[in-house]
Amino acid sequence: MTAWPRPPFWQWEGHLQTIGAALWARRTVPTGQSRPVAPLWQRERWDTPDGDFVDVDTIVPPNARALVVLFHGLEGSSASHYAQAFAAEAQRRGWAMAVPHFRGCSGEPNRAPRAYHSGDHAEVDWMLMRVAQRWPAWPRVAVGVSLGGNALLRWLQEAGSHAAVTVAAAAAISAPLDLMAAGAAIDRGLNRVLYARMFLRTMRRKAREKWAQYPGLFDLQRVLAARTLRAFDDAFTAPLHGFAGVDDYWRRASSKPHLRAIRVPTLVLNARNDPFVPATSLPVAGEVGDWVQLWQPERGGHVGFAQAATRWDWRGEVGALPRRVLPWLARAAGWADGATMDA
Incomplete structure (x- = not known):
């Protein structure tokens, strides 16, 4: 992994990098525009197998060539800073993006006698199968953030080689693996x-x-x-x-004990100064299989990773995260060979 971006000058430790990215960092600056522009999500409501519903926010640019599915973190949504940053970068690349909300996270209480949890691989499974049915022509990759990252990893572990039918590659960001x-x-x-x-x-x-x-x-x-x-x-x-x-x-x-079971190219990204995820709990190379690549930069906080544009840029912007993760996914999925998927 190349050196991670330098955060704004005042974000010298993990708490500040976590809070600064979530509250003040610029999120979405599409190519050719100088000011942030929030994604224009389109919402679909999907019926669940147990008689409930989930809301799925999507952005589909003209002539989309691929699809990114993002699973949000604890109490997150498509309005979270990381979701907006990934949406902006996906659009720049000509990719569509979908954010399936976990139960009760789209602004309306769900109907079933359940909620969501960090190991909900069955929920991820039917969501991704529905995504594949909804957009069968597009190659797909998946990103999970924090809780959503651990749930995605648990699905990859349970699905094994069958996961490749649904997604070509995956990434888990700041996931609480233990x-x-x-x-x-x-x-x-x-x-x-x-x-x-x-x-x-x-x-x-x-x-x-x-x-x-x-x-x-x-x-x-x-x-x-x-x-x-x-x-x-x-x-x-x-x-x-x-x-x-x-x-x-x-x-x-917990996904950490089963990382060797993954059979799809998977990036596991954790900052070593994450306040939520102790560095001592992170996996080492010997604990993962050949399908998993570990990125463990020294800084970044919990889903922070803001980058300062100049020495005195106090806000920074969070686009540095998807600008590194999405190219990795494109290469791991084989999209960068011949095609122009890796924009």
Whole structure:
């Protein structure tokens, strides 16, 4: 991997690189324009196999040549900074993009007595099969970010060589590969104040809405009393999705133990200063198979990776992330040979 971009001058450590990219970095600057332009998503609603729905936001440029499917992170959406950055770069390359929202993440409560979780490979499976049915003519790659990255890796592991029928290559960015380590990290110290509290605010609200739909489905008082992600997952996420408890959920949903099972070219990108994902929990080369490439730059934070355009550019822009990941996917998929897919 080439040297990673230099962040804005004040982003000297992982928390600042995480927060700066999410809140202030420029997200979308298509070629030929000087000011950011938000993606113009088109929304489709898809029925799920269990009688529920998911909303899928898409951008399809004229004469699109390929499709990127992006799975968002915890409480993320197509409005997340990384989704907008990938959409801008995909459009520049003439690729279409689709963001299937996990249950309850598109701005409207889902109907079924379930939500979403970090190891939901069955959900990723039917979503990608539906993508292939919806756009059969386009070659496809998949990107998963944070929680969505771990879920994508779990699908790749479960699907094995069959995954190549659906996607030609994949990338997981800032994925919590070891959920025990990541869960412990986010629930302590400054992480608990900065991030866990933010996530729990919307997650508890959604849990209250789910309980109103299905009274008695879980212990609402335990959920509302949760002050850590561990407590929330033990009271809500685990019981709703068939796990015995939080330890069972985090153990079975972690992708790190199964990286050798992947049979599709896959990039696993984690910054070593990610506040959520301890560097000590990251895999080393001997723990992955030939199909997996590890990128572990020293800086980047959690889905940060902002790049300063000049020495005094305090905001930076997050397009550096897709500008590195999408060419890797194109080459891994074989699109760069002969065709002009790798723009």
